[in-house]
Amino acid sequence: MDSLVDAQTEPPLAVLRRVFGYDAFRGEQREIIEHVVAGGDALVLMPTGGGKSLCYQIPALVRPGVAVVVSPLIALMQDQVDALTAVGARAGFLNSTQDLTERRRVEAAFVAGELDLLYLAPEALGSRSTVNLLDRGTIGLFAIDEAHCVAQWGHDFRPDYLALSMLHERWPDVPRIALTATATTATAAEIATRLDLTAARHFVASFDRPNIQYRIVPKREPRKQLLDLLRTEHPGDAGIVYCLSRASVDKTAEFLVRNGITALPYHAGLDAATRAANQQRFLREDGLVMVATIAFGMGIDKPDVRFVAHLDLPKSVEGYYQETGRAGRDGLPSTAWLAYGLQDVVQQRKMIESSDGDLARRRVLAAHLDAMLALCETVDCRRVRLLRYFGQDGSPCGNCDTCLTPPESWDGTVPAQKLLSTVLRLQRERNQKFGAGQCIDILLGRHTDKVKQYDHDSLTVFGIGGELSESEWRGVVRQLLAQGLLAVEGDYGTLVLTPASAEVLSRSRTVSMRREPERPASSSRAAKARSAGTPAVELPAGAEPLFERLRAWRAATAKEQGVPAYVVFHDATLRQIAADPPATLAELSRVNGVGENKLAKYGEQILATLAE
Structure with a gap:
């Protein structure tokens, strides 16, 4: 298969339009991409749903050679490769799930320059055979995804990330881009030091996610409170429920199922096959609720997660922000809901006192918890408090519980x-x-x-x-x-x-x-959509049946191909089609998210569905 791009003739914006189907870059994407394409190193802090992946995918298509993407998410590599293949990119991965024949096929494609992107786990780079393989090919750039995993006292620390400074030592002329959605100023400095990116250019986007409504409620009967949230605000929606313990995950999932909610558990106590099967169902099925410990979620690319609920207090603001950020990646209104009570504080304080590590380590954990408690107890705008934690300014959002129903002090x-x-x-x-x-x-x-x-x-x-x-x-x-x-x-x-x-x-x-206010914050979807300032397309009267017909076509197509529905098209793209139905392929090509490859693959089917 030939490369998608002629590096001498096609600029990044043209690649964005032709391959991915978007007319313009968002925020600092253009500047980041041009910097990396020119051979510069970059450290990118950008919220989930902000378009981080394009910051290395487009340079991968424009620069000569293969982009090597370091990702901690073996279970999701197949989906990441499927999504790139759907737009016509040449992508592959190497990990422990493959047999020898498949590994050799991917390795041969890499050496022959027949890939645009190759995904590897950080553990693989500790292997002599992997390093020798990379020496035999032409590397266009290194992308280090989920770079906060290198922060030693962070919530997702991965020891193998500490060895990634070797990339610059062994391949000093290959540009590197490290990306994360969650980092304070101190964590960003730690990432730069540990990955030998101190001379890299830093790009920090706004951490604001205006489409997410943050709400923290007093914990009474948390499972019943959760059920009420799902029935009244999110019937039939996909979402994630986080619990602190495995036992709580199992009991909560069983409770939801008994009450008519399709829910699955996910935690480290389940065998690997069950975890993988549950994760695949969550990614591929509409309207499924995953009840999980924090072992689940990093890198989950499902765009239509409409809510993230916490039944226990997160240990840090970074963890809370990372987990709630899995909601609303498509920019549509979504809910971040947390039930919080006295026992949460007692339990977290006890865990810190009994934790491993020295006094300095316990002080770090206590400082993280103090910041999380301050967010829970604030009488001011929660979004402003969140942004301030990450060193950014903001004004009251009008779309969190403390803005909608101000508490008294x-x-x-x-x-x-x-x-x-x-x-x-x-x-x-x-x-x-x-x-x-x-x-x-x-x-x-x-x-x-x-x-x-x-x-x-x-x-x-x-x-x-x-x-x-x-x-x-x-x-x-x-x-x-x-x-x-x-x-x-x-x-x-x-x-x-x-x-x-x-x-x-x-x-x-x-x-x-x-x-606490006597009345809960107003949270109707209409109110959320107005307050969030989201760019989502509003469906005109009568367009909902057409949107649902398009979703049904997408579900059948995705099932036939064995890929998640969002790999075919995001909801936002289908909403735009339903709101203003195109009559020709040329008109369809102007819809956001419809690139050249998807137009050729699905265009006639879309038009046929519209004509029914």
Whole structure:
């Protein structure tokens, strides 16, 4: 097969139009691509759905030689290659899933210069045979995808990424582009140092994802709250639900299935074949919900994930942003929903105290958690808080829960003093430590068996907290933990004072707290679409049946070819076709996402579907 591009005659913009079917670059894509095509090194920070892949795919088609793409995602390489093959690019991969015959075929194509892109796992570059193979071919560039995996204290650390600095040492004249969707300024500096990209040009796009609505709700009965979200806002939608433990994943998936939601589990406790089968179903079927630990999701290229829900508190803002970023890659309105409660804070604090590593390591983990708690407890715009974490400015978005239904802040100093006094008196007067439940029972004056057993109804703080309900007191405990005015210790999560507690008890420090709104944020799809400022095509009245007919054609075509539906066409492309149906191939060729190869392959079928 001949190359798609004549490097001497076709500029990147023409390749974008002819191969991928888009008329213009977005954001900094043009500048990044021209820099890499010219032979420069680049470190690219760009949000999920921002078009990172084109930043190395177009240089791969324009520069002479083969682009070697380092990707940690063996299970997804086939889909990545299928998507490139669908637009006419010559792509292949080498990994442990292939038999010897297939490996030799791909290796021969690489050496002969018959590939545009070759995907490898980072582990492969530690193999002498792989390095020798690369020496036999002509390498046009190296692309290091998911580059945050090199950050040693990051949420997706992969030790094999640490060895990738050898690329520059062995092939010093080959340009390199490292890409990630998740990096603070400090993480970006670490990536540059560890990958020997300190002299590379840095490109930092906005981390804002305006089509995603961020919502964090008090955790009551999280599975029932999740079910209500899916039934009222996302019926029939594809989505991801994240849980902290494998047991919670299994129970949540079973709960959803019992309630009529098509859901599958994914975690490291399942055998490899089951994980692979569940992942393939999620990518290939419409409207399926994946319930997973954070082992699932990195590199998932499914564009129509309409929601990402967390039933447990993420450990860091980076992890939260990375996981929620898997929603709405197609630019259409999507939801990032998190249920968060007192037990989440207690559990995360305990995990940090019992974690491996030295004091410095635990401090890093605690700082990550503190930033995540600040995002949960803020009374300001969540999007502004997120952007500020990544070193960027923003104005209130009007499309997160704190913008749609602003919470109040209130002076919680007196309740804080009462709670801290209870912890203090238990420890000093009785030499005892208890968890939040017992402290709240004491404040509410409850004569429970445990209160009577330990004679806690004789404490002077017994019954002094009647002005707040139990749920409100749990909110006080949660926010004191979040602000570092209270701590947990031991396997049972007992409450203890911190050095900062004395400032509150001595009345030298006031405590501001967040009061949850009585009404949940408005989240109708129409409201989200208006607020998000998304470029998605609005379907005119009467066009919905045509859109669904196109989706049915796409599903049948994808099933016949054994590829995910989005490899054929994205929803956004089908919406544009349904909104303004083309009558000829020439008109169809002007639709975003319809490149030369897809026009030739599917054009007549699309027109026939429209004519039905």
